[in-house]
Amino acid sequence: xKKILLSLSLFILIGLTIGIFLYExxxxxxxFSLQQSNQSYHDxxxxxxxxxxxxxxxxxxxxYSLENNELNxxxxxxxxxxTVPIETGLLFSGDYNGxxxxxxxxxxxxxxxxxxxxxxxxxxxxxxxxxxxxxWEPTVIIEDFPGIRFRKVDMLNDRFGYVIVTGDxxxxxxxxxxxxTDDQGVSWAKVNSADTTRLLYDGGFIDENTAFLSYGTINPxxxxxxxxxxxxxxxxxxxxxxxxxYQDIFVTAEMPFSDEDQLTIYVNQGPNxxxxxxxxxxxxxxxxxxxxxxxxxxxxGDEVQ
Amino acid sequence: MKSNNSRxxxxxxxxxxxxxxxxxxxxxxxxxxxxxxxxEYVDNRLFYFINILVVVLLLxxxxxxxxxxxxxxxxxxxxxxxxxxxxxxxxxxxxxxxxNIISLSPNSENxxxxxxxxxxxxxxxxxxxxxxxxxxxxxLPKQVQGQYKIDWLTEDVVxxxxxxxxxxxxxxxxxxxxxxDGISYYEVGMQIQGEWAGEDTRAIVGQEGIEIECQQQSQWxxxxxxxxxxxxxxxxxxxDEPAWTIVLNEGYxxxxxxxNPPEGEITLYQVTMEEHQPFILKP
Numbered sequence: 004x005k006k007i008l009l010s011l012s013l014f015i016l017i018g019l020t021i022g023i024f025l026y027e028x029x030x031x032x033x034x035f036s037l038q039q040s041n042q043s044y045h046d047x048x049x050x051x052x053x054x055x056x057x058x059x060x061x062x063x064x065x066x067y068s069l070e071n072n073e074l075n076x077x078x079x080x081x082x083x084x085x086t087v088p089i090e091t092g093l094l095f096s097g098d099y100n101g102x103x104x105x106x107x108x109x110x111x112x113x114x115x116x117x118x119x120x121x122x123x124x125x126x127x128x129x130x131x132x133x134x135x136x137x138x139w140e141p142t143v144i145i146e147d148f149p150g151i152r153f154r155k156v157d158m159l160n161d162r163f164g165y166v167i168v169t170g171d172x173x174x175x176x177x178x179x180x181x182x183x184t185d186d187q188g189v190s191w192a193k194v195n196s197a198d199t200t201r202l203l204y205d206g207g208f209i210d211e212n213t214a215f216l217s218y219g220t221i222n223p224x225x226x227x228x229x230x231x232x233x234x235x236x237x238x239x240x241x242x243x244x245x246x247x248x249y250q251d252i253f254v255t256a257e258m259p260f261s262d263e264d265q266l267t268i269y270v271n272q273g274p275n276x277x278x279x280x281x282x283x284x285x286x287x288x289x290x291x292x293x294x295x296x297x298x299x300x301x302x303x304g305d306e307v308q
Numbered sequence: 309m310k311s312n313n314s315r316x317x318x319x320x321x322x323x324x325x326x327x328x329x330x331x332x333x334x335x336x337x338x339x340x341x342x343x344x345x346x347x348e349y350v351d352n353r354l355f356y357f358i359n360i361l362v363v364v365l366l367l368x369x370x371x372x373x374x375x376x377x378x379x380x381x382x383x384x385x386x387x388x389x390x391x392x393x394x395x396x397x398x399x400x401x402x403x404x405x406x407x408n409i410i411s412l413s414p415n416s417e418n419x420x421x422x423x424x425x426x427x428x429x430x431x432x433x434x435x436x437x438x439x440x441x442x443x444x445x446x447x448l449p450k451q452v453q454g455q456y457k458i459d460w461l462t463e464d465v466v467x468x469x470x471x472x473x474x475x476x477x478x479x480x481x482x483x484x485x486x487x488x489d490g491i492s493y494y495e496v497g498m499q500i501q502g503e504w505a506g507e508d509t510r511a512i513v514g515q516e517g518i519e520i521e522c523q524q525q526s527q528w529x530x531x532x533x534x535x536x537x538x539x540x541x542x543x544x545x546x547x548d549e550p551a552w553t554i555v556l557n558e559g560y561x562x563x564x565x566x567x568n569p570p571e572g573e574i575t576l577y578q579v580t581m582e583e584h585q586p587f588i589l590k591p
Contacts, residue, residue: 004373004374005374008325008369008370008373008374009370009374011329012366012370012384015328015329015332015362015363015366016363016366016387016391018332018335018336019332019335019359019362019363019391022335022336022339022355022359023356023359023394023395023398025339026355027398029342031348031406031423031425031432032342032346032347032348032443032444033432033444034432034444034445034446034447100425100428100430101428101430175401175404175405202427220427221404221405221426221427222404274426274427274429275454277454277455280471280475281453281454281471282453282475304475
């Protein structure tokens with residue numbers, strides 16, 4: 004009797020432990036119907052009636068459409084279309100639950116002489132063209148990369164570009180990888196990233212040597228921004244000089260940008276911010292390439308746009 | 309007396325074991341029905357809570373049914389404590405990743421379940437099944453910013469109001485009942501044609517649209533700006549933003565087979581993030 008009960012207990016305990024691992028792996032379920040809400044459902048219907056192929060980024064010089072499991076590009080506002088040889092599901096693979104009606108922001112480059120789409124199967128890859136889609140060249144950037152979450156590709160000039168991805172996420176930790184190119188995407192080299200496993204909020208280069216990584220997507224308490232001035236050789240944590248009154252308010256650093264001869268950054272209130280409706284951001288400037296940031300004032304969210 | 313006591317202890321021990329095994333089977337079955345019937349627990353944390361319950365009941369049954377040496381007893385209690393701690397931590401992390409919003413109707417018969425992805429700020433409205441399970445039904449419009457305001461306007465209609473990332477206010481209406489035979493669909497707008505009045509407030513529902521008068525101010529809505537939720541509520545949109553919600557109150561009788569005119573009251577509720585009382589309107 005004692006043996007049976009103890010064996011049963013052990014069985015239950017092992018079963019529950021395996022269950023925990025399985026439960027952590029479960030993907031959240033999605034609604035069956037495609038309708039987002041009654042209201043946007045009507046909007047979708049209207050769009051379908053207009054044309055067969057609808058540009059998503061209407062108004063841009065190169066437009067794309069994502070319909071019938073195809074990614075199409077047009078250089079003349081939707082008159083002629085070319086198909087990108089890519090399985091559209093791979094553009095949204097990994098840890099992504101957002102809309103699949105449009106490409107993930109920053110996961111592509113659309114310029115006349117260089118077009119690239121970042122996607123992932125078991126490898127992280129770029130589908131690139133330099134001749135307006137005459138020839139397409141898939142390039143593996145990272146081999147065997149599990150569970151991509153954050154993804155970003157950008158080309159700063161006709162040579163230098165970068166790819167930042169995060170993945171292998173367990174709970175609230177993940178790895179960040181950065182790759183750079185000096186030959187417009189022909190070859191890619193890995194550079195160091197900051198020494199942290201927090202979840203990346205955003206990252207990017209502002210010139211060929213200076214890059215930023217902003218961390219903290221879940222309950223951030225203060226801006227967690229890393230900066231490099233030597234193309235990833237060394238990273239240091241940027242220092243924010245925030246007045247006491249704003250200490251716990253502005254917590255998530257956005258990507259800095261060059262503004263005349265100094266750098267400017269907006270720091271938002273994170274997912275839980277409710278100061279002045281949650282949309283107000285803190286504006287900071289830096290005179291030392293992003294190492295230290297001085298508080299300038301608060302700005303309304305719409306002024307930033 | 310002693311044998312009576314020991315019998316009670318034995319019965320309690322077996323009951324605890326039965327409960328533990330039963331809940332364990334529920335957890336095992338969850339993975340099957342999650343996949344097959346596309347259901348989740350109403351609250352994602354429930355999984356960890358049931359885990360804790362299973363081991364606590366198991367511990368109780370072992371202590372009551374078996375004579376264990378001090379060493380074994382301490383070992384088992386230690387394992388259970390660690391297991392409880394791990395599950396408690398996972399429970400916290402789960403809530404940080406997915407916020408569960410659950411609200412019971414005043415008569416406890418209906419449950420509103422909304423789960424929000426904390427990173428994407430996207431929320432999904434769930435329909436509950438057998439009280440503890442829920443199936444994703446509809447994505448809430450736009451990305452959510454901040455807290456939800458939840459108001460049960462009747463026992464079976466709940467309004468979920470929230471601010472979006474773009475600063476606008478959105479409202480989603482969950483409906484759990486019907487005022488007709490429960491089989492056929494009907495247009496709420498058609499059912500409330502006529503004039504409705506309450507304190508300082510009027511709603512005039514006509515062929516062209518709806519006019520709302522509140523505190524000497526009047527607003528007009530074409531039928532194109534009216535969206536129906538279930539068969540109980542409509543939301544009136546002003547320049548793509550929800551402005552008013554109209555609900556058929558309980559006891560409302562829609563047109564029946566003999567075409568007798570509808571009877572009952574409606575609720576008019578302004579869409580705003582501020583706390584306020586709904587208006588009850590009568591014909």
